[in-house]
Amino acid sequence: MSDAELVDLSRGGNMDAFNLLTDRWEDSLYRFVRRTLGNEDDARDVCQESWIKAYQNLPRLRDGAKFKSWLHHIALNQCRDRFRAAKTRGDSVALEDAPRDSDEMRAGGAWIADHAAGRGSVQGLLGEILDGIPVEQRTCLLLREYHGFNSEEIAEITGVPAATVRTRIFYGLKTVRKVMARRGLSDLDFN
Amino acid sequence: MSDDVLDPRMQKLVAALYGELSGEEEAEFQELLASDPALRAEWEELQASRFVLASLDTEEASPGFVFLTGESRPPRPGPAGFAARVRRWFGAGPAWGLAAAAVAVAVLGLADFRIQRVDGGVAFRFGGSRPTEVAGTQTSPPPAANLGDVLAQEGAQVTPVSAGAPYLTRTDMDDYESQVLKLMRAMLDDYQNYRDQELAGVIRALHSDVSQRQDDAYDDLRGRIEALNMGLHAEQTESDLRYQNLVKNGAHRLDDAPPNGPGTNDQPKNDQQKDNR
Numbered sequence: 001m002s003d004a005e006l007v008d009l010s011r012g013g014n015m016d017a018f019n020l021l022t023d024r025w026e027d028s029l030y031r032f033v034r035r036t037l038g039n040e041d042d043a044r045d046v047c048q049e050s051w052i053k054a055y056q057n058l059p060r061l062r063d064g065a066k067f068k069s070w071l072h073h074i075a076l077n078q079c080r081d082r083f084r085a086a087k088t089r090g091d092s093v094a095l096e097d098a099p100r101d102s103d104e105m106r107a108g109g110a111w112i113a114d115h116a117a118g119r120g121s122v123q124g125l126l127g128e129i130l131d132g133i134p135v136e137q138r139t140c141l142l143l144r145e146y147h148g149f150n151s152e153e154i155a156e157i158t159g160v161p162a163a164t165v166r167t168r169i170f171y172g173l174k175t176v177r178k179v180m181a182r183r184g185l186s187d188l189d190f191n
Numbered sequence: 192m193s194d195d196v197l198d199p200r201m202q203k204l205v206a207a208l209y210g211e212l213s214g215e216e217e218a219e220f221q222e223l224l225a226s227d228p229a230l231r232a233e234w235e236e237l238q239a240s241r242f243v244l245a246s247l248d249t250e251e252a253s254p255g256f257v258f259l260t261g262e263s264r265p266p267r268p269g270p271a272g273f274a275a276r277v278r279r280w281f282g283a284g285p286a287w288g289l290a291a292a293a294v295a296v297a298v299l300g301l302a303d304f305r306i307q308r309v310d311g312g313v314a315f316r317f318g319g320s321r322p323t324e325v326a327g328t329q330t331s332p333p334p335a336a337n338l339g340d341v342l343a344q345e346g347a348q349v350t351p352v353s354a355g356a357p358y359l360t361r362t363d364m365d366d367y368e369s370q371v372l373k374l375m376r377a378m379l380d381d382y383q384n385y386r387d388q389e390l391a392g393v394i395r396a397l398h399s400d401v402s403q404r405q406d407d408a409y410d411d412l413r414g415r416i417e418a419l420n421m422g423l424h425a426e427q428t429e430s431d432l433r434y435q436n437l438v439k440n441g442a443h444r445l446d447d448a449p450p451n452g453p454g455t456n457d458q459p460k461n462d463q464q465k466d467n468r
Contacts, residue, residue, distance in 0.1 A: 126247045145244050150211055163196045166205040170197055173240040180243065187239055190246040 007064030018055060025068055026051070028147055029075055035142050036079050038131050046082060050075040066156070069149065073157040076139065083135070122190055125183075132179045137172035140165050200230060208237055 001020070009017035029050065034043040053074050061070055130138060139158060143149040144165075151169075155162040180186070197205070200223070206212050207220045224231055 122246055123248050126244070129243070130247075141244070144209060145241070146247070150209070151206065161196075163202055166202050167195070167197045169209075170201055170205050170237070173237045173244075176240040176243060177236055187242060190243045 002065065003067040004064035007058065007061060007067050010058055018058075021067065022051065025071055028068075029071060032072060032142055032147055033075050033079060035130060035146075036076070036135065036139055037082060042082060046075060046078045050078050053078075066153075069153045069156050072143065072147070072149070073159075076157055125185065125189065129176055129179045129183075133172050133175045137168045137175060140168040141172040144169055200227075201233070204230065204234060204237070208234070208241065 001017075003021065003024075006017045006021050006024075010021065026047065030043060030047050033046045033050070034040060037043050037046065050071065054071050057074075061067065130142075133141065136158075140154055143154045143157060144151070149157065151162040151165045154165045158165065160168075196202075203212065203216070203220050203223075207217060207224075212220060224234060
């Protein structure tokens, strides 16, 4: 059954239909939010709030086929709220102040030493590389690479033109290389 | 962060990278790629980045989000399920989880613990007494057990975040889990107290029995000693009487003997006989 059909049924009060939507997309949503926020607990909270908002606002969704994009849009807005709240509180991570590829990350020498000693797994390295990408670029990259959204859909989710999305993806991919170069990593490390 | 939009060539590069170009656009781009070494270098660099990103494990499962419908849902596979929660409660290792589960099953089994659907509700009970209904009403068909009602009637304080809505949030679930655990602990404590009291009663009865036996044995022994004492006393008295009689009789015979008779001047006579020899 398609998302559009499930959304229609859900609007008619069929909770099983909404549960099927939940089953279908909650893992994807959680992975996206988890990678965007970089924090498991916050990701859980944001996913929970996003699902509640989706449930409450389902009647406002005009095109049921876009449920997945709409859901991720809600989650992204929740992430932005978190970043804003963190910035207001003076926490270190905020949307505009997200770690860049050079300054905020660990000193390259120590990082390479850890890696050479086998203390860093490939997943750990990738996590650090992703965390080193500015949040807006990372968001577009995550949605494109791991969630199957195209540029137009990412534009709807993030609220920026598709050309801007492609620009962010371009710079995001370039940042991956920069971070790898600073860490002394090559493609062979990810084989 | 730079949001300056890329030039059309780079826009096409990114679009081509993800297969977003139409057939005609793709052909044009491939020609451009073949004729422009700088573009080719960018293409290869971005492809290499994508190769690195493709190494990320995307199998991370969500912690689960539950919408209640009053009907059963198929269980969710993976670490988001109840087993994972149990593992979190009892520690990380599977051995701990198994041990805890085994102990719980053993304790509950020994206590004859049961969860039963009764008159449309759900009831917890230990032992053979008739269970107390704690949830639901007598309707047909019986409604699904409302966990909130069960917990409330068991004395737990639960205020769902999603009150009034047909879903449970993770916060609700965590709250419910902790309350259920609290109730289970209280029930096990009650059971333990019951067993302690029962054991104390048995020990008291044993102690009383042993004390009684000890008192009886002591009384019996004391009686025997007294009887022996009395017997000895009687024998002593009799012996004394006999002695007195003997003494008395002996004195009487002495009184009847002649003044120089035997027993009075024997020794000097004997001494004289010795001297004569």
